Amino acid sequence: MDREIEATLEALLDERRTFEPPEAFAESAFLNDPAVYSEAERDPDAWWASQAERLDWFQRWDQVLEWKPPHHEWFLGGKLNASHNCLDRHLARDGDRVAYHWIGEPGEKRTITYRALHEEVCRLANALKDMGIRKGDRVAIYLPMIPELPAAMLACARIGAPHSVVFGGFSAESLRDRINDAEAKVLITADGGYRRGDVVPLKANADEAVGQTPSIETVIVVRRTNENVPMQEGRDVDYADLVEQASPECQAEALDSEDMLYILYTSGTTGKPKGILHTTGGYLTGVSATHHLVFDVRPETDVYWCAADIGWVTGHSYIVYGPLANGCTSILYEGAPDFPDKDRWWSIIEEYGVSILYTAPTAIRTFMKWGPQYADKHDLSSLRLLGSVGEPINPEAWIWYQQFIGGGKTPVVDTWWQTETGAIAITPLPGITTLKPGSATKPFPGVFADVLDEQGHPVGRGGGGYLVLKRPIPSMFRTIYKDDARYRETYFGRYGDHIYFPGDGAKLDDDGYFWLLGRVDDVMNIAGHRISTYEVESALVDHPDVAEAAVVGRRHPQEGEAIAAFVTPKATRIGDEELAQELRAHVAKVIGKIARPHSIVFTEDLPKTRSGKIMRRLLRDVAEGRQLGDVTTLQNAPILDEIRSKANSLQGDEA
Ligand code: 7RM
Numbered sequence: 001m002d003r004e005i006e007a008t009l010e011a012l013l014d015e016r017r018t019f020e021p022p023e024a025f026a027e028s029a030f031l032n033d034p035a036v037y038s039e040a041e042r043d044p045d046a047w048w049a050s051q052a053e054r055l056d057w058f059q060r061w062d063q064v065l066e067w068k069p070p071h072h073e074w075f076l077g078g079k080l081n082a083s084h085n086c087l088d089r090h091l092a093r094d095g096d097r098v099a100y101h102w103i104g105e106p107g108e109k110r111t112i113t114y115r116a117l118h119e120e121v122c123r124l125a126n127a128l129k130d131m132g133i134r135k136g137d138r139v140a141i142y143l144p145m146i147p148e149l150p151a152a153m154l155a156c157a158r159i160g161a162p163h164s165v166v167f168g169g170f171s172a173e174s175l176r177d178r179i180n181d182a183e184a185k186v187l188i189t190a191d192g193g194y195r196r197g198d199v200v201p202l203k204a205n206a207d208e209a210v211g212q213t214p215s216i217e218t219v220i221v222v223r224r225t226n227e228n229v230p231m232q233e234g235r236d237v238d239y240a241d242l243v244e245q246a247s248p249e250c251q252a253e254a255l256d257s258e259d260m261l262y263i264l265y266t267s268g269t270t271g272k273p274k275g276i277l278h279t280t281g282g283y284l285t286g287v288s289a290t291h292h293l294v295f296d297v298r299p300e301t302d303v304y305w306c307a308a309d310i311g312w313v314t315g316h317s318y319i320v321y322g323p324l325a326n327g328c329t330s331i332l333y334e335g336a337p338d339f340p341d342k343d344r345w346w347s348i349i350e351e352y353g354v355s356i357l358y359t360a361p362t363a364i365r366t367f368m369k370w371g372p373q374y375a376d377k378h379d380l381s382s383l384r385l386l387g388s389v390g391e392p393i394n395p396e397a398w399i400w401y402q403q404f405i406g407g408g409k410t411p412v413v414d415t416w417w418q419t420e421t422g423a424i425a426i427t428p429l430p431g432i433t434t435l436k437p438g439s440a441t442k443p444f445p446g447v448f449a450d451v452l453d454e455q456g457h458p459v460g461r462g463g464g465g466y467l468v469l470k471r472p473i474p475s476m477f478r479t480i481y482k483d484d485a486r487y488r489e490t491y492f493g494r495y496g497d498h499i500y501f502p503g504d505g506a507k508l509d510d511d512g513y514f515w516l517l518g519r520v521d522d523v524m525n526i527a528g529h530r531i532s533t534y535e536v537e538s539a540l541v542d543h544p545d546v547a548e549a550a551v552v553g554r555r556h557p558q559e560g561e562a563i564a565a566f567v568t569p570k571a572t573r574i575g576d577e578e579l580a581q582e583l584r585a586h587v588a589k590v591i592g593k594i595a596r597p598h599s600i601v602f603t604e605d606l607p608k609t610r611s612g613k614i615m616r617r618l619l620r621d622v623a624e625g626r627q628l629g630d631v632t633t634l635q636n637a638p639i640l641d642e643i644r645s646k647a648n649s650l651q652g653d654e655a
Contacts, residue, residue, distance in 0.1 A: 018435060044446045061075035070487070075285070085288075133161050138162050140182065165311055178273065255280050261279055266420075299327040306358040306387075331354060360388065422477060429445075441514065518532055549567045552620040609634065
């Protein structure tokens with residue numbers, strides 16, 4: 001990278017303020033001695049084994065790790081059950097503890113104790129068995145954020161039937177493709193779900209999908225909206241009837257540590273989604289250890305809220321398996337953050353005394369855009385820890401989150417991980433780590449991460465390159481379902497079988513902190529300079545009047561690529577030519593003239609996937625004036641038409 005840009009990037013990423021763990025927090029934290037890092041580094045197998053010991057095993061393992069690159073297996077010979085670990089083992093002492101405070105979008109409330117959840121799971125597991133579902137059979141789940149969703153996952157886990165949860169916002173086609181790839185025998189869905197006051201027609205989508213899924217024998221339908229939906233004789237059954245008729249006693253199967261727990265589909269660079277395959281012992285070890293230590297959770301007193309959707313890996317690991325394995329009390333909220341008003345989350349936090357909140361930068365930036373008055377209306381003093389996941393968090397959003405939501409006192413843990421890693425891999429430990437806003441800080445103990453250059457040499461402190469993991473971790477996926485060749489090629493094609501390549505760019509600062517720079521395909525080449533879209537975005541959102549920004553490269557006859565920026569101003573400022581000029585000047589100041597956007601389109605919102613990641617690929621299509629690629633995973637498709645018409649009128653209007 002060009003020296004001048006390197007220096008300015010340094011300045012950009014060098015948010016001068018750092019935050020020590022609050023003294024009282026550090027004193028009582030589970031981990032407050034940095035020696036844990038060196039101990040885990042010296043003997044990672046012993047470290048992971050000590051974490052596995054936090055679980056209940058029917059039979060102890062004989063070997064911690066068998067690593068045959070690029071494959072790896074964990075806790076070989078061990079037998080356990082995830083549903084047993086999430087439920088049964090808590091019953092004797094904590095059966096009456098609340099597992100979930102559920103809040104429906106229209107306002108209903110349900111409190112589900114561990115004992116109640118256990119009974120529901122046992123009944124559903126028996127019902128699945130009665131349908132002929134056996135260990136290894138796949139079950140597809142397409143549900144809204146209602147308690148039946150974690151119950152369905154745990155019922156599958158109880159009998160060793162891998163689940164494939166398909167996010168409730170996905171279309172009939174996406175559902176069909178995922179069912180067919182997994183060859184699921186049963187689909188568990190609902191009549192509908194609520195989103196911003198509207199009904200999402202899940203059963204209608206399911207009917208359309210199941211018309212083209214020969215493997216599906218039975219469709220189980222949860223009544224959520226109680227609308228009249230057609231039920232196909234011989235195929236569709238009512239969830240409530242089924243559960244009521246089934247026995248409440250169901251022995252959890254003793255599964256091998258390496259038995260499949262679930263498949264979760266995630267988009268890759270091609271159109272065909274990848275079926276990320278997770279197994280039982282290693283995954284549960286990873287999610288329960290990280291949930292316990294990164295959030296420093298006290299199951300007796302904390303009220304924990306991961307505000308993701310269970311349809312994404314964040315929900316699998318940090319709403320279902322991690323928190324339940326740790327016997328924790330969680331919030332489960334069905335709907336949108338602005339329904340009926342933009343203070344819905346803050347009102348929930350106040351009402352339930354939420355002490356830990358885990359959400360995504362995109363949500364934080366949306367709250368910033370709306371302004372702090374919505375949080376101000378509520379008492380958020382119960383919060384003692386905040387978490388972020390999903391994208392790089394820009395320092396401004398980090399500070400805003402800590403100030404306006406955390407009252408200036410909470411640590412903020414910025415956690416880097418992926419569907420593939422299954423659990424958090426790079427993260428602060430809140431009782432140990434000095435926080436730097438914008439940095440995910442350090443690898444979790446037992447995680448061997450580094451940053452390499454194109455040739456595979458470590459870049460060292462102060463350098464930038466590609467993030468890698470040099471040793472497997474227990475929670476990491478085992479392969480891509482039915483496509484091991486793609487597993488090898490996508491993740492181990494770059495540096496060989498021993499080095500996992502996650503697809504992210506990163507920088508190491510002088511203290512060895514990791515700064516994640518976004519996906520490596522988000523790199524532009526401007527007049528021979530490599531500039532990541534993230535650098536320019538960071539500079540844009542660093543401007544006080546910008547809520548959110550996305551940047552893509554557009555082909556340019558002179559410079560190779562030209563920078564096209566899409567910017568959402570805060571509610572207090574209008575996106576006009578004056579602001580555009582200010583922003584160009586601002587980017588020039590923080591990075592350098594070379595990084596000034598050629599064009600700036602102001603927009604109310606950016607195209608995002610349903611998990612809240614900005615879809616730069618589609619913005620690239622817009623910027624190039626091309627036909628749009630696949631938009632099925634988009635949560636807000638109409639915004640694209642708006643952006644496109646604005647972009648067209650700007651064509652040629654370059655600074
Ligand atoms: C948990 C999740 C994975 C991709 C990953 C990164 C990006 C996630 C952070 C982050 C910077 C973070 N799974 N990412 N967390 N980038 N800082 N703290 O999001 O499979 O859906 O996405 O998300 O690019 O590769 S995921």
